[in-house]
Amino acid sequence: MKLASLKGPARDGTLVVVNGELTRAVSVPGVAATMQYALEHWDAIEGRLRDVAASLAGGAERHAIDFAAALARGEVAAPLPRAYEWLDGSAYLSHVERVRRARNDKVPESFYTDPLMYQGGAGDMMGPRDPIRALSEDWGIDLEGEVAAITGDVPMGATPAEAAGCVRLVTLVNDVSFRRLIPAELAKGFGFVNGKGANALAPVAATPDELGGDWKEGRLHRPLECHVNGRLLGRPDAGVDAAFSLFDLIAHAAKTRELRAGTLVGTGTVSNHDERAGYACLMEARLVEQVASGEARTPFLRFGDDVRLEMRDGAGASIFGAIEQKVERYRRGAP
């Protein structure tokens, strides 16, 4: 089952069930008006949502709208338009290794057993066609392509096996980062506040069963295609080199507290040891260039640039729809 949210009438958007091909969608006001409501009442309403999905697949939902057209018009919000928690791990240690190697540093041994994770802002998730907005290009604007799980309630101390049972949906994230602000902020020791912007989510989120054999033990075994201004930046496989599964990361986040329905847990930037896979963020390309030639040539994002993140199944069909964002100068009051 695939779910999405249309923008409005209120900040949580309007939940819609989307067909597998991402062409048609139907709202379900009698079942769940919003994604947050659906997540809080999942056990009670999942069956009814699946009935709607089956009916939609059979062409029997006559109030269905053209989802692709709504997406093109910018009417699609993030599947979860705002989340109470955004906890982002670092499952792909080749990403961490490249960052450290560029500064002649090693990855601490503990990172291979104890996941690196930060808590980020999630009160304003961008829709898949919303612009990335910043006040200055000097911030070093970068994308970060990730896979994320949206959870139900998770008890404190949940094991990875228990966390598996709490994953309701899977989607893609663009975790926007301001690279030139990060070193000074991390040096203060308390993590990211200014160094990260709002995140964007893919057009739809899918239940794990919808992912079939590509979803194995909390890892999604498909390449994440990342383009910048129409050029391929990379297509690292999210199932390769993931030191931690999303189940491990959820269990880590829940070690000392309960996570509530609607928590978003990310894998960190997808990255493979094999450099031929390319990258899901500009910084990694720059770090590899710097080590190889002494100079980073790939620029960070500038106003007017666009990014595209997408994942396709084995038959070439888009699983979650594409995140396609243009970088813009922030202006107050702009939508």
Added chain:
Amino acid sequence: MKLASLKGPARDGTLVVVNGELTRAVSVPGVAATMQYALEHWDAIEGRLRDVAASLAGGAERHAIDFAAALARGEVAAPLPRAYEWLDGSAYLSHVERVRRARNDKVPESFYTDPLMYQGGAGDMMGPRDPIRALSEDWGIDLEGEVAAITGDVPMGATPAEAAGCVRLVTLVNDVSFRRLIPAELAKGFGFVNGKGANALAPVAATPDELGGDWKEGRLHRPLECHVNGRLLGRPDAGVDAAFSLFDLIAHAAKTRELRAGTLVGTGTVSNHDERAGYACLMEARLVEQVASGEARTPFLRFGDDVRLEMRDGAGASIFGAIEQKVERYRRGAP
């Protein structure tokens, strides 16, 4: 005007207007069912909420309930039972200085001009009488008494003066910390995930005008009384030694992103340079003992201990009501 939330029927609770003496409260379903709704529609409904407050003060709200009794029965939630963002600053540098001095370290100069701040979990704010729950006493359970602002929408790049206009409510926070988990977690460099538990808020949140002359330029000039097991731990004045105002901290949090209505920004642990004021967390007492005598004698919290945080006005009346929490071993499914 003072506002609170009763628990239920859903996770966001039920908004109530509370009288100045914290004895009576009335729900306002025709105006705003929840605090989150009120914050999102503040300009449209503030006047109507204030009319209810005036009517309540005049004794004319015949559906008012006994708020003190509801509080005693554990029926009062946090004023904002869950928040989309919890951004906690470090306004009181005597707190930071004591931490650093105990490890023979200095506070970096930049901390006096660029606030230290972390993003924490806020999807589950504890009510003022809810238990602090942990799986182990070995975590080093500690309270942290703070003042916090609840904001409306804040534009990216807002100045402190603009942030001032975005403060809707002020309240107290108990930012529960697990001291023995923090050093290893901070060493990883990405801030707090396991080192902090859920936070509790005071029974009510008050509009800035309600605080009268005690609220000056984003600082609340009253002592925060902190008790552990009935013994005074400290009463540091929140208006003294605050290097940053809540306006400064909101502006810092909004440097690179918009903050949405319902964002909670904290001062960090209230702390005064004058040791006679005592402390708003156990760790500071321990660090001062360690420097003075080579040994920390004040224990962290154990199961069965209780903490109390309260702030009184010049006439001795409780401004926000008291946070009173017992420490318990976490059990799944317990309320």
